Amino acid sequence: MNAFQENLEKLAELAVRVGLNLEKGQEVIATAPIEAVDFVRLLAEKAYAQGASLFTVLYGDNVLSRQRLALAPEEGLDRAPAWLYEGMAKAFREGGAARLAVSGNDPKALEGLPPERIGRAQQAQSRAYKPALEAISQFVTNWTIVPFAHPGWARAVFPSLPEGEGIARLWQAIFQATRVDAPDPVAAWEAHNRNLHQKVAYLNERRFQALHFQGPGTDLIVGLAEGHLWQGGATPTQKGRLCNPNLPTEEVFTAPHRERVEGVVRASRPLALGGQLVEGLWARFEGGYAVAVGAEKGEEVLLKVLATDEGARRLGEVALVAADNPIAKTGLVFFDTLFDENAASHIAFGQAYAENLEGRPTGEELRRRGGNESLVHIDWMIGSEAVDVDGLLEDGTRVPLMRRGLWVV
Amino acid sequence: MNAFQENLEKLAELAVRVGLNLEKGQEVIATAPIEAVDFVRLLAEKAYAQGASLFTVLYGDNVLSRQRLALAPEEGLDRAPAWLYEGMAKAFREGGAARLAVSGNDPKALEGLPPERIGRAQQAQSRAYKPALEAISQFVTNWTIVPFAHPGWARAVFPSLPEGEGIARLWQAIFQATRVDAPDPVAAWEAHNRNLHQKVAYLNERRFQALHFQGPGTDLIVGLAEGHLWQGGATPTQKGRLCNPNLPTEEVFTAPHRERVEGVVRASRPLALGGQLVEGLWARFEGGYAVAVGAEKGEEVLLKVLATDEGARRLGEVALVAADNPIAKTGLVFFDTLFDENAASHIAFGQAYAENLEGRPTGEELRRRGGNESLVHIDWMIGSEAVDVDGLLEDGTRVPLMRRGLWVV
Ligand SMILES: [Zn+2]
Ligand SMILES: [Zn+2]
Ligand SMILES: [Zn+2]
Numbered sequence A, B: 001m002n003a004f005q006e007n008l009e010k011l012a013e014l015a016v017r018v019g020l021n022l023e024k025g026q027e028v029i030a031t032a033p034i035e036a037v038d039f040v041r042l043l044a045e046k047a048y049a050q051g052a053s054l055f056t057v058l059y060g061d062n063v064l065s066r067q068r069l070a071l072a073p074e075e076g077l078d079r080a081p082a083w084l085y086e087g088m089a090k091a092f093r094e095g096g097a098a099r100l101a102v103s104g105n106d107p108k109a110l111e112g113l114p115p116e117r118i119g120r121a122q123q124a125q126s127r128a129y130k131p132a133l134e135a136i137s138q139f140v141t142n143w144t145i146v147p148f149a150h151p152g153w154a155r156a157v158f159p160s161l162p163e164g165e166g167i168a169r170l171w172q173a174i175f176q177a178t179r180v181d182a183p184d185p186v187a188a189w190e191a192h193n194r195n196l197h198q199k200v201a202y203l204n205e206r207r208f209q210a211l212h213f214q215g216p217g218t219d220l221i222v223g224l225a226e227g228h229l230w231q232g233g234a235t236p237t238q239k240g241r242l243c244n245p246n247l248p249t250e251e252v253f254t255a256p257h258r259e260r261v262e263g264v265v266r267a268s269r270p271l272a273l274g275g276q277l278v279e280g281l282w283a284r285f286e287g288g289y290a291v292a293v294g295a296e297k298g299e300e301v302l303l304k305v306l307a308t309d310e311g312a313r314r315l316g317e318v319a320l321v322a323a324d325n326p327i328a329k330t331g332l333v334f335f336d337t338l339f340d341e342n343a344a345s346h347i348a349f350g351q352a353y354a355e356n357l358e359g360r361p362t363g364e365e366l367r368r369r370g371g372n373e374s375l376v377h378i379d380w381m382i383g384s385e386a387v388d389v390d391g392l393l394e395d396g397t398r399v400p401l402m403r404r405g406l407w408v409v
């Protein structure tokens, strides 16, 4: 077996053992792009070797999506396979099935098709998928997302390389980002999870009122929501089984207070948005609201997204990521949130996560505690080896958390 | 576009327009072997062009099936994706989705795996699939089976040809058998359906008591069940939409009386059974029961199957097929019932179809009328250009139906 194939096997095994932490006899429901057939077969083999009872895969196909968006009658786009997603939700809730998502796709898959038709189809799709998504986000079962070097994704990350080379380079970056290149990836993830959980425990114990980011172009105070909770690393299901929902993951994150963000901030890395790169992004906050936002490149697409609703210019997430993490070390922009947001400390315009507040409140109660609501959630990187982060306690005490992008606690 | 591609497109269009007779705005649920991805895309394109609202495909993969049968824990084999099939049944019944099955697989796909484990998994699978199968066999929606030249299937039909050539030859045979090589296949199928429906109407009107087959080695009287119904060609759904559930189909068929078959019969073509060929098959019937059965080749596998239950040595179907049909003209054994049973007039050991009796009776009532019950259903060909068929009326009148294998009514 060559080194590449060996790494692929290690990634598949990592997904099953660490990502899912599959239970013996458990059913697995996988989704994947059709291009991933060989990788899916490898995942299934590892799942069966770990005692899976049944591995069912549902393939997505950009060709079919494009055909539909081009040809189907207008009203037909309101259809979505609700029967399928209701069934999946049932399998998660009643059948105890684990959920394995193989991610990686062509960001330009739907290029050139009418945006209204895309929007109409996606809306129906989101509505139909809700029962399955709710089961997943409530952690009724163990789940994970594992990356696959889709040819279209490789083209986006390495536009100037020939396809085969781009794909090989992207796999290498994936192996690096997921710690598959460690001598024992499973052990490396155990150590990594211990490390993240230790940070989460420390931050939850200290009850900081705010974080203070300082660096080139950045002097930002991010107040935290009342009863905020830090999260990160392996997560327990409702039945208490630990799983790693994201491969890779590097962040510990919590909910800012939607009205208590002050100062200026400058992005430390480009942001991939709607298939474009937004570079030199900056913002000035007053009372939690970004009263001024700009960018050297891609400002137009950014401002359009920020006009979605009032919450789009407030923060829904703040996350701390050590600057020496393996994703940052690749030096790449992945055009994929799973990777890009985990490359550096970041904040997100838009929707907050209920899991970042005690009691997982939603709606009115979420807002009362300072949680933000919006239809969008846009992570952008503000951490780097030039950025320091302090925690501010209620009594004004300042506790150094990161120096030059690295943890000091 | 070359001739091959043109025929492929015509077959896909035939499946959507004649097989499914797709309604504008209808959802399609397809199943296919993973090797058929390109053909599935073509089917989807034709479906969307005919106004489909949503085309969902579920792929089967022999590699995953083999992994599971080799690796999964014993008890795990009792699992099946009931959630998926229940969802499909719901989509057929409540969502009005059409059902498109792409058939064609490697008959040796599971070779070398433990038969008990295969049996255990298949039993669970059959049980789970039941809600979907019931909806289909009750024609709650329009459905069709369309063939695909799977590489493994091509190997079985053309064992001595190189793979590519075997696949090309199998496609040619499929095009021929499905009348896709006609100048206008849709029109050819309209004529073909008219022809089959005319035979069905004639046979149902005459109320024959029995059929008499005469030819080399054959002198067989097949009594028909009480209230038997002939079926064949396009079939209406419960909502009255005509569809062609089988591409190809050449037969008109009905239910024999399980106790009224007398005489001797000799197979006119080899029978593919359990991956083997049974040649020179013959049987002698008394009171509906095959008191003696033999074969020149493959006798062992045949006798084993016939030992399944008492009904396995009685007849559940008799079908008339004109000897000049396009499947017979290929001169091939397809190792696939959809093709082989449609190559010639045939009888079937085993289970009768409820649809072949007035009121679709099952169980006790089916038996009372003379319908046969068994866990097996094995079609074998007894018609050819050397075989004559007469219909026998209650008063003893003899009506010639086929001479030298061709219809004379
Ligand atoms: Zn984050
Ligand atoms: Zn985020
Ligand atoms: Zn038949």
Ligand SMILES: [Zn+2]
Pocket (backbone or CB within 6 Å): B317, B341, B348, B377, B378, B379
């Ligand atoms: Zn049959």
